[in-house]
Amino acid sequence: MQPNVAKKTELEIIALTFAQTVNASIAHLFAITLIAVWFSYVAPVSELLIWAGAIAFLSIVRITTFFAFRKYGNDQNASLWLHGWAGLFFILGVIYVCGFMYFTPLNRPEYLVSIGMFVVAFSAASAIGHTASLYASLSFFIPITLPSVVFLFLYGGSAGSVAAFTIVIYSVTALFLLKKSNKAYKKSIFLNFEHTQEIEKRKQIEKQLHDISRKDSLTNLFNxxxxxxxxxxxxxxxxxxxxxxxxxxxxxxxxxxxxxxxxxxxxxxxxxxxxxxxxxxxxxxxxxxxxxxxxxxxxxxxxxxxxxxxxxxxxxxxxxxxxxxxxxxxxxxxxxxxxxxxxxxxxxxxxxxxxxxxxxxxxxxxxxxxxxxxxxxxxxxxxxxxxx
Ligand SMILES: Nc1nc2c(ncn2[C@@H]2O[C@H](COP(=O)(O)OP(=O)(O)OP(=O)(O)O)[C@@H](O)[C@H]2O)c(=O)[nH]1
The missing domain is CATH 3.30.70.270 (Reverse transcriptase/Diguanylate cyclase domain)
Structure with missing residues (x-):
C-alpha cells in the first residue's frame, strides 16, 4: 500500500462518514417523533418528551459537528473528529435503548415486537449509511442491538424472545454482509485514489518530457x-x-x-x-x-x-x-x-x-x-x- 493513498483513503472514509450525519440526524428526528407517539399510549407524555428531547438535542449536536468538521477538520485531526463523532453516535444508541427498556410495557407483545422492529431498522440504517467505516457503523449498531437483545430475552417473555431472536439473526447476517461490503467499499476508494495518483504521475512525466524536449540541457534555455x-x-x-x-x-x-x-x-x-x-x-x-x-x-x-x-x-x-x-x-x-x-x-x-x-x-x-x-x-x- 502506498502510504499517501492509504492516508487519503482513510480521510475520505472519515469525510464520507461525516457526510451522512445531516440526513441521518433528520431521519432520527422523524423516527423519535413517531416512536414517541407510539409509546404515548402506554407511557407518560412528560417522560416521553424528555426522552425524545434528549434524542432531538443529540441529533442537533451531531448536525453541528458536521459543520464544525467541515470548518475545523483537517488531515491531522480527522481521526480525532471521527472518535468524537462515534462517541456521540454511541450515546445516541444508548439513549434509544434506555427509552425502549424504560417505556416498553412487558405485558404488551405488540410493544415488545415493535422494539425488535425499531432496533433492526435503526441498525440496518447505520450499517448501510456507514458502509465505508466499520467503526462508525458499530458505534451505533452495538449499543442499540446488544442491550435490546438481553432485555427482550430476559424480560419480554415469548414475544420478547421472538423479537430478540430476530435481532440476533438479523445482526449476524448484517455484520457478515457489512464486513464484506466495507472491504469492497474501502478497496474501491483506495483504487480510485491510486488511479488518480497514477494519472497525476503520468501527467508530470509527460510534462517533464515535454519540457526536456524543448530545453537545452546545459543552459536550460529553450533549444x-x-x-x-x-x-x-x-x-x-x-x-x-x-x-x-x-x-x-x-x-x-x-x-x-x-x-x-x-x-x-x-x-x-x-x-x-x-x-x-x-x-x-x-x-x-x-x-x-x-x-x-x-x-x-x-x-x-x-x-x-x-x-x-x-x-x-x-x-x-x-x-x-x-x-x-x-x-x-x-x-x-x-x-x-x-x-x-x-x-x-x-x-x-x-x-x-x-x-x-x-x-x-x-x-x-x-x-x-x-x-x-x-x-x-x-x-x-x-x-x-x-x-x-
Ligand atoms: N565549452 C563549450 N564550448 C563550446 C560549446 N559549444 C561550442 N563550443 C566551442 O565554441 C567554439 C566556437 O569557436 P568558433 O566558431 O571558432 O568561434 P569563436 O572562437 O567564438 O570565434 P568568433 O565567433 O569569430 O569570435 C568552439 O571551440 C567550440 O568547441 C559548449 O557547449 N561548451
Whole structure:
C-alpha cells in the first residue's frame, strides 16, 4: 500500500462518514417523533418528551459537528473528529435503548415486537449509511442491538424472545454482509485514489518530457527546435496583426580561445552565465531566448521596433561587460573579458518575411559585427553598427 493513498483513503472514509450525519440526524428526528407517539399510549407524555428531547438535542449536536468538521477538520485531526463523532453516535444508541427498556410495557407483545422492529431498522440504517467505516457503523449498531437483545430475552417473555431472536439473526447476517461490503467499499476508494495518483504521475512525466524536449540541457534555455517552432508562430502572428517583430542573434567572441585557455568545463560555465544574464533581460510576455547552437543564442522580440531591439541588444552587451568574466586571450582590442557580438534584424523593414529569411538576415548582421572587430551590435537599417 502506498502510504499517501492509504492516508487519503482513510480521510475520505472519515469525510464520507461525516457526510451522512445531516440526513441521518433528520431521519432520527422523524423516527423519535413517531416512536414517541407510539409509546404515548402506554407511557407518560412528560417522560416521553424528555426522552425524545434528549434524542432531538443529540441529533442537533451531531448536525453541528458536521459543520464544525467541515470548518475545523483537517488531515491531522480527522481521526480525532471521527472518535468524537462515534462517541456521540454511541450515546445516541444508548439513549434509544434506555427509552425502549424504560417505556416498553412487558405485558404488551405488540410493544415488545415493535422494539425488535425499531432496533433492526435503526441498525440496518447505520450499517448501510456507514458502509465505508466499520467503526462508525458499530458505534451505533452495538449499543442499540446488544442491550435490546438481553432485555427482550430476559424480560419480554415469548414475544420478547421472538423479537430478540430476530435481532440476533438479523445482526449476524448484517455484520457478515457489512464486513464484506466495507472491504469492497474501502478497496474501491483506495483504487480510485491510486488511479488518480497514477494519472497525476503520468501527467508530470509527460510534462517533464515535454519540457526536456524543448530545453537545452546545459543552459536550460529553450533549444533550437523549439525556437524554430516559436519563430514561425510569432512571424505568423506579427503578419496577421500587422505588428513589428525583431530577431537578435548573438555569439561569444573568441570562444575557441576561451576554451583553449580555461578548459571546456569553464567554457560551459561561461555559457551558463551568459545564458542567465540574457534570460534575466527577456522579461516581456512573448519574448523568447534560445540557445541556437554551440556558443550562439537567438532572441525573439515580438511587437517591438528595430530601435527598441537595438537598445535591448546594447543593454545585454553592457550587462555582460559588467559581469566581467575574464578572457585573457580574446582578440578583441584592448579588452580582457568575455564579450559578445550581436546581429539585429526585424520583420517589417528587414529583408525577409519567413523564419529562415529572418534568421539569415540576423546571421548576416552578426557576421558583419564579427567582421567589424567583434564586441558590437550590428543592425541592417542603414547598415549601422554600434560598438560597446
Ligand atoms: N565549452 C563549450 N564550448 C563550446 C560549446 N559549444 C561550442 N563550443 C566551442 O565554441 C567554439 C566556437 O569557436 P568558433 O566558431 O571558432 O568561434 P569563436 O572562437 O567564438 O570565434 P568568433 O565567433 O569569430 O569570435 C568552439 O571551440 C567550440 O568547441 C559548449 O557547449 N561548451
Amino acid at each position: 533550437r527546435r523549439y525556437f524554430d517552432e516559436t519563430l514561425a508562430v510569432e512571424i505568423g502572428r506579427a503578419k496577421r496583426n500587422k505588428l513589428p517583430l525583431c530577431l537578435i542573434m548573438f555569439d561569444l567572441d573568441c570562444f575557441k580561445e576561451y576554451n583553449d585557455k580555461y578548459g571546456h568545463v569553464s567554457g560551459d560555465n561561461c555559457l551558463i552565465q551568459i545564458a542567465e544574464i540574457a534570460q534575466s533581460l527577456v522579461s516581456r510576455q512573448g519574448d523568447m531566448i534560445a540557445r541556437y547552437g554551440g556558443e550562439e543564442f537567438a532572441i525573439i522580440l515580438p511587437n517591438i521596433e528595430l530601435d527598441g531591439a537595438v537598445l535591448f541588444a546594447n543593454n545585454l552587451q553592457e550587462r555582460i561587460k559588467y559581469k566581467n568574466i575574464p578572457h585573457a586571450d580574446t582578440k578583441v582590442a584592448n579588452i580582457k573579458h568575455v564579450t559578445i557580438s550581436l546581429g539585429v534584424t526585424n520583420l517589417t523593414i528587414g529583408k525577409g518575411t519567413t523564419a529562415s529569411e529572418l534568421i539569415q538576415s540576423a546571421d548576416v548582421a552578426l557576421y558583419e559585427a564579427k567582421k567589424r572587430g567583434r564586441n558590437r551590435v550590428h543592425f541592417d537599417a542603414n547598415d549601422s553598427s554600434v560598438e560597446a
